[in-house]
Amino acid sequence: MLHNTFCRRLAALVLTLAVALSAALPGFAAYPMPVQTATETESVYLFNADTGKTILSQNADQQKYVASLTKLMTALLLVESGKDLNGEVTVPTDLTQEFKDIQNANGTTMGLRIGETVRRIDLLNAMLIVSANDAASVIAWDVGGSVVGFVQQMNAKAAELGCTGTNFTCAHGLFDYGNVSTAQDLAKIAAACAENQTFAQVAGTASYVLPATNLRKAERTISSSNSLMNSESANYREYVQWVKGGFTTLAGRCIVAFAQQDGHSYGLVILGCDTLEHLFTECDDLFDWAFASFADRPLVDTQTVLTTVDLNKCRTEPSVELYAAAPVSGYGHSDDKVSYSFDLPESVSATVKEGQKLGTATVYLDGYEVGQVDLVTHREYVSDFRTDIKATLLLLCALILILCALGFATLRCGGGLTLNQRRRQMKRRR
Known part of the structure; x- marks a missing residue:
């Protein structure tokens, strides 16, 4: 015993x-890559967004340039800042050189001008839907007091989220040098973004109407060029919730995407892909594989x-x-x-x-x-005491029956002998 x-x-x-070890090391049991990536240097990180579990991992801890995926952190700090998103911001003269640098780098913009007054929600939509770099710079100045101060907040937030390979140098990602992260770190940032309802709603919007401003008299519509959310594209997937893409020459094609189907969610980060076509195809293949390979099943x-x-x-x-x-x-x-x-x-x-x-x-x-x-338990386990008592009672009953039988036999035998003795005595008297 x-x-x-x-x-x-x-x-x-x-x-x-x-x-305890498996819980302390989430992602240690990642699965084999089901699709062939473009190059061996490409970073891929697919995770279960409900549990944080790593599903696929390739070069996920390697630092890479992340281009406009930087804007995920910019958006996160804005939606968590507590500022009124319907409130207005006037573009300051402090951003004059910043806007020139964006223009010299051929960065995408929403056409903001110094002195223009816009709502924060419009800046957020332009930054996430068409990756407007000028919108990111205005958000940085508004939330951080300056672009430099905001970058410090970005790095502090990254450290708070547990990022170990991330260093931001700008609010938009247009300037590569020193602005790096890893697929694993971006997954942590994206997961924090996904928890914010405002972010998820804006990032999942395919088109948005920008209202007129003090310097722009007519409203205009901006639209995403992302194939995963374009219902007319062969890459369209109904389960995709939101996508943020990025590109610079050094960073290559990058993407963060979230998808949900039948109550289960996945997040995907791909860095350093060679072509936009391959990037979208790879996203489709990986999400399709995940939803086909994982399912609810009985365990116990x-x-x-x-x-x-x-x-x-x-x-x-x-x-x-x-x-x-x-x-x-x-x-x-x-x-x-x-x-x-x-x-x-x-x-x-x-x-x-x-x-x-x-x-x-x-x-x-x-x-x-x-x-x-x-x-x-599924049955009763009886104690020795009860078993012994039962056995003892049965034995006592058996003994009593035996004694009764013996007594009855004895009485019958004893009674017959006395009768014979009486008959002999009566004969002798005669």
Whole structure:
């Protein structure tokens, strides 16, 4: 019994350490790349946006130029700043040189002018839908007090989110040198963006009407050129929620995209792709693979023994078999392994009732916690005391019956002898 208890405790310790290690290292069990990327230097990071679990990872921790994906952080700081998005900002003369630098770099703009008054929500839409670099610079000046001050906020926020390979030098990403991140870091930034309802709504908008301003008398419509969200494109996917792309000569084609289907969400980062066509095709292939390869599936039923507990005061049974009180399902790949950790007493004493709860099990799928379930018995385990009492009572009953039978036989035999003796006595008297 002591040996069994020691083995069981050792197994439980090993399981607990394994689960703790897997939880501490999310993404260690990434899956093989299902599609061929353009080059070996391309960075790809696909993750489950609901759990944070890494699904695919290639060069995900390598620093790369990230072009306009920089604007994700700019947008995040704006929507988290508490500033009134319907409030207006006047473009200051402080940005004169900034606007010239953007123009010299052939950067995309929304055509802002010094002295023009625009709403923050219009700046946010222009920055995310058409990647307007001038809008990013105005947001930086408005939120940070200056472009330099805002860049400091960007790097502080990146560190707060756990980014270790990120360094921002501008608010828009048009200027490459020193403005770097990793696919893994961008996933953290994108996940924080996705949690903000305003960001998700704006980033998922295909077109937007910019109203007239003090320097522009007519409204105008801006539209995204992103094929993943264009219903007329072969790359269109209905499940794509929002996309932010980027490009510079050094950065290559870059993208961050979020998709949701049947209540499950994925985030995807690709850096350093060679062509725009391949970038969109790769996004489609990876999202299609994810939604086809992962599904809800049963993990625990109520008819399979999950574990046992040592049983005392019962000679006929060394342990109690425990079952899940309810079925447990989880979302994962067909190759994902199911594991458990248990909260159980070291032992129990009989009698144990049928259906009695004796502990709980935490269910993990590929090292990620799925849920908890009560552990119950499926039958009664009777104590030695009850068994012995029953056996004793049966023995006593048997003894009583035997004694009664013997007594009855004795009486019958004793009574017949006396009658014969009387008859002999009567004959002698005659």
